[in-house]
Amino acid sequence: MTNPTAQIEVDALDCVIEHKPILSGVSFRTDEARLGVIGRNGSGKSTLARLMAGLITPSAGSVRVAGVDVARDRKAALGAVGILFQNPDHQIIFPTVAEELAFGLRQQGRAKDVADAEVRTTLDGFGKAHWYDASIQTLSQGQRQLVCLMAILAMRPQVLILDEPFAGLDIPTRMQLSRYLGRSQAVLVHVTHDPQDLAGYDRVLWLDQGQLRHDGPAADVLERFTQEMTRIGGGDDISDLAG
Amino acid sequence: MISLTSPVKTRAHDWPAGAKLAALCVVTVVLFRVQDIWVHLAVLAGIGGIYALPGRVFLLTGLRRLRMLWPFLALIVVWHGLTGTPVQGAVIALRLVSAVAFANLVTMTTRLDDMIAVVRWLASPLRRFGVKTQALELAIALVIRFTPVLIDKGTTLTQAWRARSGRTPGWRIILPFTILAMDDADHVADALRARGGLQNVMES
Numbered sequence: 001m002t003n004p005t006a007q008i009e010v011d012a013l014d015c016v017i018e019h020k021p022i023l024s025g026v027s028f029r030t031d032e033a034r035l036g037v038i039g040r041n042g043s044g045k046s047t048l049a050r051l052m053a054g055l056i057t058p059s060a061g062s063v064r065v066a067g068v069d070v071a072r073d074r075k076a077a078l079g080a081v082g083i084l085f086q087n088p089d090h091q092i093i094f095p096t097v098a099e100e101l102a103f104g105l106r107q108q109g110r111a112k113d114v115a116d117a118e119v120r121t122t123l124d125g126f127g128k129a130h131w132y133d134a135s136i137q138t139l140s141q142g143q144r145q146l147v148c149l150m151a152i153l154a155m156r157p158q159v160l161i162l163d164e165p166f167a168g169l170d171i172p173t174r175m176q177l178s179r180y181l182g183r184s185q186a187v188l189v190h191v192t193h194d195p196q197d198l199a200g201y202d203r204v205l206w207l208d209q210g211q212l213r214h215d216g217p218a219a220d221v222l223e224r225f226t227q228e229m230t231r232i233g234g235g236d237d238i239s240d241l242a243g
Numbered sequence: 244m245i246s247l248t249s250p251v252k253t254r255a256h257d258w259p260a261g262a263k264l265a266a267l268c269v270v271t272v273v274l275f276r277v278q279d280i281w282v283h284l285a286v287l288a289g290i291g292g293i294y295a296l297p298g299r300v301f302l303l304t305g306l307r308r309l310r311m312l313w314p315f316l317a318l319i320v321v322w323h324g325l326t327g328t329p330v331q332g333a334v335i336a337l338r339l340v341s342a343v344a345f346a347n348l349v350t351m352t353t354r355l356d357d358m359i360a361v362v363r364w365l366a367s368p369l370r371r372f373g374v375k376t377q378a379l380e381l382a383i384a385l386v387i388r389f390t391p392v393l394i395d396k397g398t399t400l401t402q403a404w405r406a407r408s409g410r411t412p413g414w415r416i417i418l419p420f421t422i423l424a425m426d427d428a429d430h431v432a433d434a435l436r437a438r439g440g441l442q443n444v445m446e447s
Contacts, residue, residue: 055433074439083437089392090430091438093384095248099356107439112360135248137391155438 007031008052008159008189013061015047015210022047023210026061036198036218037191038225039207048207049163049191053083066158078108082157082186086164088144097123097131097139097147104155122154126180142173146180153184160186166197195222248351250304253297255352260361263349270345274338280330283337290344301351308347312340359383377441389431396423 008030015023023044039045050056051063054070054077063070070077085091094100098119105115123129128150136144145165152160162181166174178197181188190197198204204221206214214221249256255263277283294305316336323332350358359380366376400420404412435441 050433053437055436074436078439083434085430085434087430090427091434093381093388093431093435095355095388099354102356104438133252135250137248152438 007066008035008187009062009064010052011062011064013048013051013063014059015044015051015056016059017047021210023051023207026207026210026212028205028212028215030203032202033187034201034203035187035189036201036204036222037189037207038193038195038198038204038222040193040229043207044210045191045193045207046163049083049161049189052159052189053077053081053161055083078104078155078157080157081159081161082152082155083161083163084145084148084152084165086167088141088148091148091151092136092144095136097128097134097136100136100147101151101154104151108155118154122150126150140173142169142177145169145173145177149177149180153186157186160184160188162188162190162192164192166192166194195226198222249297250300251297253301253352255348256354258352260353260357261364263353264358264361267346267349271342274342278334280334280337283334283341287337287341287344290341290348293348294344305344305347305351308351309340309344312343315339355384355387375441381435381441385431389427392427393424396420396427 008028010026010028013023013026014021026048037045037048047056051058052065052070054063054065054072054074057071065077066080068076068080070081092100093103098116101119101122102112102115105118106112110118120129120132123131126146128146131147136147139147149165160181166177169177188201190201192198198218201218203216204214204218204225205212206221206225214224274283274286277286294302316339319332319336319339323329323335362383363376363380366374366379369376397416397420400416400423401412404416432440
């Protein structure tokens, strides 16, 4: 379906944050175009997303995306992997759409006019040429999330990591954003707690307490996950305190 | 809102940012030199005319952004009323309105990245001595972008306090606000790093 060179190799990954083990012994290798990572709150999935994007350095083990050691070689990582966060206000730095899209391209070393041309191509590709001068202040939450998505895809990463990008958005907005994501040429790694987000994905990894619990075809893993979540939901493990 | 963007595209958007900033410098210096109230009135009328040129929407947005000046104007009027120097007070008030209105005009018609390019050009002698000015350029963008975001956060915290208390929160929200801001800063740092952060120098 997409780029055959884009692959993620995670090997014996450990991540300890402030003496607390968040991930331990996570290994997988994937060539799938659409990979889901599912787990409960606090299962370590967001940490895994940050590790795969190279934003944090693993305590042990390694993460390579499209052959790049993303935590150490940041320059090469920019073309290998992009990440979309839950809150668009955490990403958007500039007051207008065009400036926001140009930022990452300039970081990749493009000259100003080249970056501007690519911004226009990206906006055109999304049918959003009329957003060029739009002020971020006037955009809705869903529109801001789309700006973030376009800003990242403009940089042409081979892999796009999605860290719960639909949380807090209404159903029509989710559906529309999903459609834009679906058209992406990049390999998608979607991190979420909601099985509905992963319908139609190729493969799903289930993270539980920092370890890989299941890894397999999406339909199979999602069904087990949903059963288990419903079972836990019937109990009262919300009472349990950590430590 | 601190980030001033124009609701409509004007011809001035295409003028070079450096020229607009230089013009702003000249106008401000002249405003501070001139003491004649009639000249000040004429200047203000002229600036009003410029605001009206791109149309009603632009004019109204521009006027709304001057509203924050009224406490300062009130102070000047009261002071000069008390000291019996109304003409002097009027000159100062007019000067203040004209200077801010003209500065807003430049901000509203200039893209932030063009503005930053000017700062970058001005800071180029520093780079010769090995100072990395990219942080300065990015800091300008971050301040402009996140001031309204932080104001929103403060408002939400104040509301959360009011929802459970009859008293006004005052200084008590400072600590939670700081923690919220630091948490936000962590997220923003992540997002910046994901798109190259400060390690690649933008060369053009």
